[in-house]
Amino acid sequence: MRYTIVTETYPPEVNGVALTVRELERGLRARGHEVEVVRPRQHRRDRPADGELLTAGALLPFYSGLRFGLPSVARLRRHWRRQRPDAIYIATEGPLGWSAMRAAKALGIPVASGFHTRFDHYMRDYAAQWMQPVALAWMRRFHNRSAATLVPTLELRTELNGLGFDNVVHLPRAVDTRRFDPGHRDEALRARWGLKPDGLAVTYVGRMAAEKNLDLAIRAFRALQELRPDARFIWVGEGPELGGIREANPDFIYCGMQRGEALAHHFASADLFLFPSLSETFGNVTLEAMASGVATVAYRYGAAAEHLMHGVHGAAIALHDEEAFIDAACRLSLEDASRRDMGGNARRAVQPLRPAQVAADFDAVLQGIALRRSHADVHAALA
Structure with a gap:
């Protein structure tokens, strides 16, 4: 054809x-x-x-x-x-x-x-x-x-x-589970992010634009940072909001646009993925984080509604419930063993796709x- x-x-x-x-x-x-x-x-x-x-x-x-x-x-x-x-x-x-x-x-x-x-x-x-x-x-x-x-x-x-x-x-x-794989976790990359071996890498991957609801991700991180001072917020991507975010939050780690194997390493080297967007038709990054073995907090629609089971793979939050989104990020930041189990569960859940x-x-x-x-x-x- x-x-x-x-x-x-x-x-x-x-x-x-x-x-x-x-x-x-x-x-x-x-x-x-x-x-x-x-x-x-x-x-x-x-x-x-x-x-x-x-x-x-x-x-x-x-x-x-x-x-x-x-x-x-x-x-x-x-x-x-x-x-x-x-x-x-x-x-x-x-x-x-x-x-x-x-x-x-x-x-x-x-x-x-x-x-x-x-x-x-x-x-x-x-x-x-x-x-x-x-x-x-x-x-x-x-x-x-x-x-x-x-x-x-x-x-x-x-x-x-x-x-x-x-x-x-x-x-x-x-999702390509050969490309996005927990095996790409990179301790040298985490060290460049300023993390100790047991530190917490929180990440956002995606376009930095108004429709992505990024202020919520920032507020969630600031709340969990009070509980986990060793946490670092890793931002992967570019967009019109980047300059303002960088100016207001100079302590965040900005990695710019990543592609291919480098993107896979950035995903797998994270411990918690925050995805606060309310404007997606799907949200491919949710599957990419899950395939990478990373527990995810996202609103329960799009990819998260189809594939992210609340309490099993991370947290799937009712739409517009910002308090629940922040609470879930804080809770998962403290539960290291549970968070790692969720990441493993998420990986297994998307492998048949x-x-x-x-x-x-x-x-x-x-x-x-x-x-x-x-x-x-x-x-x-x-x-």
Whole structure:
């Protein structure tokens, strides 16, 4: 089969959408399919790799480091007339995503879309609550033009069904347990963080932005630090909030963006992972921490609702209960043996999750919409 993936973010950009899209692409290729990626040019010297089509892009306002694709309907339509895919997956709802949707519709190519980002929730985090209904309506209009909207959790599928989204399909996520492994724990790295062998490394991994609710992580750490003065807070990632956090908290350890094996070492070298975000559709880092054998405190939705068992793998906190989040972080900071057991339990819980199975399920969705379109064309020809 010939598939096309359209996305407005892609590695080396580091965020959940970019990394998830790349894994889906690799999974399809591993299954023997021809895959094209359509994405914006990320910088002036960016050149397409084999199987890529680059389009014009621009920096995303108020969100440094990320870009969006400019409208490209005519170009995509010409390109897909020459090289017609059997099905298209559109991962983002920006101008490039809308262009792909319109071009595919004009050519009769079946489309699946991915619900990766809660733009409606972002409106709240960026002090534009009045825009939430507008953002939701815009997202619903976009996704309801596709033959299937893929979501990572059953909880989100139920929510979107109730909000008027059609054809919502659950596509579970997985984690690479060979990459994220407790065996990558690095005592030399911990020593560079200023930790003694029995010290407590608390970590946050992810984008440092307003929608990540990072003030709660800071308050939770300050509370547990009163109980564990040997604790250090390790921050892995970048983002627009980093400067302010660094200025207000010069004692934290800032490791910047980490990738590949280095990221795996940073995860496995931690003792407790705090993830206070309330704006995720999933939260891949939750699975990565669990696979790394690290007890986790997170709100009970997304990946945590699907995979993090409260009291067994860490703490899964009821939404918006900040006091419970802080209390759980403090409690786990004091219970060294219990916390280590939780990390081991978490590792075992995610080991059955296989990226190859996600690729097979994704392939089945795309083949399904392609087959339905083919049958519809046959019936139309015979009518």
